[in-house]
Amino acid sequence: MAKNIGPLKLSKSSMNPVRLFGIETEYGIAREDTETADPVVESMELVRAYLDGHFTRRWDYRGEHPHEDQRGFRVSELAQDKEEDLFAEQDAHRPFSFHEMKSDLVLPNGARFYNDHTHPEYSTPECRSLKDIVAHDRAGERILWVAAQRRNEVLGGRVVQLYKNNTDFHGHSYGCHDNFLVSRSIKFENLVRGLLPFLVSRQLIAGAGKVGREAQERGLTPGGFQISQRADFMETELSVDTMHNRPILNTRDEPHANRERYRRLHLILGDANMCEYATALKIGTTRVVLDMIAEGFVPSFDLSSPVQAIQVISQDPDLKAVVNRQQGGTISGLDIQREYVQQARLVLTDIDEETEWILQEWEQVLHQLEQDPLQLVGKIDWVTKRWLLDSFVQDEGIGWDDHWLASLDLEYHNLDPERGLFFGLEGEGRTTGISQEREIQEAMKHGPVDTRGGLRGLCVQRFGEDITSIQWEGVHFNGKGGKLHLDLLDYLEPGSVADCRTVIQEATTPQEMIESMTVKNS
């Protein structure tokens, strides 16, 4: 029984054409009936379980450029390339190709669902409002769980379990990335300066909480509780890498939009959230800070060591720690966040309803974190998890270094509604919802009406059998006279999306759709 608090009255579309965002989530996957399960096969089979028929390769990888760097260069290799090569060698004996293994699907809601690095990954369609991004993030959970149920029917038991978390407690992390379309007119160095202190302290709102400490490829050191799942895995401020040498601010330059006009900010430091409220504030506050930077905002300070700071803040759930400022003196994570929200009120001149909601909730969360964090149980994941574990520690008379706590931490994120601890809380009415149930179910079937994500999904719904290749920026179809291409690169603002939507809905064939589009655009 989730308590729903909105933002219910918010209009679904902002008039800001570049206000687009999405979330990619890599899920953990486990087979409980065998210790010899092949993770490559398990992830592949899970994705395919969502299909009615056979898998047909349609995803077009030509739009992906992970070696391009926002700082204006291209790297020759990524830190993970050697490990990837090693895995490719190990995977070579399998009786299926790389593309079959990936099993990339584009769903009728415009989302991408595939096997990424042996993790089932769900990428939401592009969204323009917090209401939509939360509904689509939750829709992703439901779609993954439905796939698991179908896979379990084949396996004959409830043996496949999925986890929306970011660590295996043995030093292996997997990500939940949030993405924002940003104007290219903002210099990248201004984005870095404006974002770093905010991102280092964003975990106070969006951390999922974790017991113990880890480091890349090293096991768990039990004891204690920290705010973030990913902080232990942040090794540098800026980098194009994503699997090793992970950065606070990823520099991959892969805009999936007109490269001359836009960047895609690809943030890999975040935790996967179970609380809808935390998802809304994670995306909302980041979007507000990007709006501030677009208006010329520069923070009044820089952090001496952002990487050290993110870990210091994470390891202090009592929120007493301070971190060093380059300009001298120290500052707490709470005060960093306060500086941003206070400046937002001064810098942003045109505050719409959604932005006002974000600012009010942001201020209140910071106040409650300081005064009475338990008010945030069911809203902020790390507070919720800490309360659950603390209750358990007291009831069972165990210590914070007991290994049982890591298992409970993991189970907080279990997608099985009968086992997951978060879902247990939700069932008891102790969580705060943003989405209505009908909105989540709608998001499982349809993309947002005001973004190209919805257009992509509509193409899958209307002409799925005719699609020969598809990706973020466009769709190729088989037509009577040959190949047809729907270029979605510039469908970023609501008006053009609405026009394109009407054309797709009215056309009876891809040919007719492209012809109508050509007439409209001529």
Add this chain to the structure above:
Amino acid sequence: MKHINKYVETVGSLDRKERPVDPLSKPSGPGDQEAGPKRPETGSPSRDNLMKRMRKVDPKQAEKYRQRTGE
């Protein structure tokens, strides 16, 4: 993906009852103690249910859980 309606029926049984509240009709700010969920009570039936669910978790579950590094 014709099966989608069947899926929705399947997951529609998940227990997620709605109690919508409009945040904009009652602005919440620092010091507004009525906003947000109530402090969790100790000894309540729902807390007992949660503890029961937690006690069922295999203490070795995390030890057995292994993943490859992702992004």
